[in-house]
Structure formats: C-alpha cells, structure tokens
Amino acid sequence: MTTTDPVVSVRDLRKSYGSFVALDGVTFDIQRGETFALLGPNGAGKSTTIEILEGYRDRSGGEATVLGVDPSRGGLDWKARLGIVLQSSGESGAVTVREQLSHFASFYPNPRTVDEVIAAVGLESKQKTLIRNLSGGQRRRVDVALGVIGRPELLFLDEPTTGFDPEARHQFWDLIRQLKREGTTILLTTHYLDEAAQLGDRAGVIAGGRLIDIGTITEIGGAEARTPIVRWTEGGPREQLTTEPGALIASLQTRLGLEVPGLEIIRPSLEDVYLGLVTSTSSISTGSISEDAS
Numbered sequence: 001m002t003t004t005d006p007v008v009s010v011r012d013l014r015k016s017y018g019s020f021v022a023l024d025g026v027t028f029d030i031q032r033g034e035t036f037a038l039l040g041p042n043g044a045g046k047s048t049t050i051e052i053l054e055g056y057r058d059r060s061g062g063e064a065t066v067l068g069v070d071p072s073r074g075g076l077d078w079k080a081r082l083g084i085v086l087q088s089s090g091e092s093g094a095v096t097v098r099e100q101l102s103h104f105a106s107f108y109p110n111p112r113t114v115d116e117v118i119a120a121v122g123l124e125s126k127q128k129t130l131i132r133n134l135s136g137g138q139r140r141r142v143d144v145a146l147g148v149i150g151r152p153e154l155l156f157l158d159e160p161t162t163g164f165d166p167e168a169r170h171q172f173w174d175l176i177r178q179l180k181r182e183g184t185t186i187l188l189t190t191h192y193l194d195e196a197a198q199l200g201d202r203a204g205v206i207a208g209g210r211l212i213d214i215g216t217i218t219e220i221g222g223a224e225a226r227t228p229i230v231r232w233t234e235g236g237p238r239e240q241l242t243t244e245p246g247a248l249i250a251s252l253q254t255r256l257g258l259e260v261p262g263l264e265i266i267r268p269s270l271e272d273v274y275l276g277l278v279t280s281t282s283s284i285s286t287g288s289i290s291e292d293a294s
C-alpha cells in the first residue's frame, strides 16, 4: 500500500442473510485523512457495511480493502491500527470508567492518556463511577473514549452520538475535528444530517442496500439544495411552491426588490433533500436518484 492508496476501498460489496439481500453492490473509496459519512434510514445497510470493514462480518461478494488488508483476514497488528465504536457496545462493566480506559490503553503501542480522553468526552466527574451505573448517554461517551484511546489511524464510528445531549454532541464534534487535524481517517454512520454536514468531507447515501448518492455534502444537496423554495403564508394555510413558480417569484422578488407580505424564501436543508431522496423509493430501486440529484 502506498501513501496515495485509499485507506478504505470497497467494490461491489454484497451481503445476504439467507435469501435477504442487505447489501446489493456498494462501491466507494475513502482517502487518507478524509471523514466519510454514511447516511441512510433504518435498515439501509450502514452497520452491515461498517462491520464488514471492521472485520466483524464476512461479506457475501465483492472486494474490500482496509489499510491495505482484506478485513476478513486482518490480524492483530491490523486491528491495533483501528478504532472501533460499535452501534451498541454491550459495555455493562463492573469496573470504573477509569479502569476500563486504562485496561484498553494497555493494548496499544502509543495510546492517548486516560486523562486526555476522559476530558475529551466530558466524563471527568464520572471517572470513578462503575460503568453499569452510568446513564445511556454517558456509556456512549465511554464507547467513544475507548474507540479513540489507541490513537487509531482509521476510526469507525457507528452512530456514535445516539443518546447524546446537545452539549455532548458539540463536545464530540470538537473531538472529531481534533482527530481530523491530526490526520485520522474516519468512517462515520449517522442519522443526523447536521452531523454529516458538520463533520463529513464527503458522504454516501445508502438505502435498501444500495449507495444511491455519493459526493461532498453540497453535491449531495445537488440541484434541489440550490433551488429556492418559496413559502406563502399570507391569509391561509402554508403553501409551498418548490418548482418553477417558486424560483420565478424568488427571482422577481430579488431582482425587482419587491416586498411581498407573507412571502418567505428559503433554501432546503440537507435534511429536506435527504428526506426527499429516501422517501422516493420507486426512484431508488431504478437507481435514478443519483442522476436526479447530481
């Protein structure tokens, strides 16, 4: 593997559980230092993808390379270069936060200090608490701390902020930005579009086991994100004009400086675009979404 090779390379990845097809030919690369967000609704295939790349699940077909190694054959040296935060950790320990982190740190050649990671996830006041006595969100913070303590080259985060309160999410985003500055490559799955937009250099939208769109966050927003939506709220129920009339009114209002009471020009958020994508299931199955949104 050379320094310019992708850190993660996935080609036509397939996974079936019996007759059920969970992944139906997924292809993407992640470059060194990049943060890639995998977005998709429940059951889309995000965890299946990430767990194959972590070496937890076997694939049914296609190719995968992670840090130059086929993850189904990765040994201990390979695993020591990864940080893994699973979707559910099963951390129910009868040990304290501090003890658990110290124990994990001892597996790695060049770990971060326990104090550093405890501060990074905001668990200073709970470091001597048994893990089983933590709240759900606090346990999740322990999971994240365990994932980063080994100073991984590649960090896998499967819905890392589920159960976090807003302050903890922002603290987590700061931690991820610090890891990005240090050059860590990150694969993140999330339902939160603001999280993908805040952290992701690029994102892939997965639905029904297929990657239906891939690109920078702006590219995924695509034409729809650039088209103004006009909301007319004067005298009656809210009406939304999303196509040509909306664009025309918006353009006239801007060019002529018209003040129209009750007229609000907005641009759809990534969330609006995403919901449009994942609810158009008929288009997804024909694969036309990526063409429409590009």
Ligand SMILES: Nc1ncnc2c1ncn2[C@@H]1O[C@H](COP(=O)(O)OP(=O)(O)OP(=O)(O)O)[C@@H](O)[C@H]1O
Pocket: 017, 020, 022, 040, 041, 042, 043, 044, 045, 046, 047, 048, 049, 087
């Ligand atoms: N061991 C299994 N046996 C059978 N089906 C499975 C198994 N694991 C996952 N699946 C199915 O594969 C599909 C993809 O699951 P996966 O966990 O990858 O989705 P996801 O995108 O991570 O969803 P979520 O956002 O809900 O976590 C789902 O329909 C799920 O029911």
